């Protein structure tokens with residue numbers, strides 16, 4: 001494995017960052033998780049754009065242009081010779097002195113890891129997931145905006161622990177008003193009477209790239225998609241429910257908080273979107289080879 005740090009390549013054993021890096025000391029940094037399908041980097045421009053938006057929000061100047069970074073990501077994929085992969089693109093605040101002040105950090109670290117993707121078991125896609133709502137609320141946007149894809153994931157990790165402690169793989173997180181926001185690493189959708197719903201980004205969610213892609217696919221095929229204020233009641237009474245994310249793609253949800261969703265199996269809208277997404281993911285994207 002060849003890992004890029006500021007444009008230089010290291011082996012897995014020698015790729016290192018400073019213990020004074022504020023990415024480690026404070027979770028001060030940002031990242032993207034990107035897929036490579038069939039040698040094509042999927043939605044690369046959208047991921048690069050979101051990374052720079054996160055950077056703007058936390059006042060981190062990425063020491064490379066978007067074009068340069070895009071080229072570096074493609075080069076890293078090619079060097080690692082992986083046709084199907086998961087890219088973790090990270091920008092840390094860099095090493096500084098102890099103490100919160102981010103402006104003592106002069107050298108942000110741009111790290112590109114290209115690894116094999118560990119997928120959810122096929123059973124999840126065939127049979128659908130059971131999930132629960134957990135007590136850990138999604139960060140309020142006025143504290144740490146969920147739209148920043150930051151290295152500080154404790155909010156999501158605490159929710160994930162609650163789900164795992166209950167023997168379930170994912171958790172539905174509510175915002176501080178009790179409205180549905182998203183899951184720990186995925187956005188959430190429902191389908192009712194042929195209309196697709198998802199919590200608006202103003203409910204405190206990451207503006208998922210898969211979320212946007214699924215909205216586009218659905219609208220292109222003539223379906224109505226509505227970003228809404230969503231309650232748990234809406235989920236319990238939906239005909240279908242599914243999650244979206246770079247790692248998960250589209251995964252059906254069949255039970256939430258003990259309530260069977262629809263007929264208790266993956267719904268036909270979900271299955272149709274899964275098929276369309278798969279086709280798109282395998283044909284679109286920046287060719288790396």
Ligand code: PXG
Nearest residue numbers: 033184185186187206208209210245246247
């Ligand atoms: N919400 C949250 C909180 C996320 O972390 C998504 C939604 C889906 O966004 P995208 O842009 O991926 O459609 C995410 C994404 C990982 C991993 O390694 C996590 C994500 C993506 C890829 C890998 O755990 N989270």
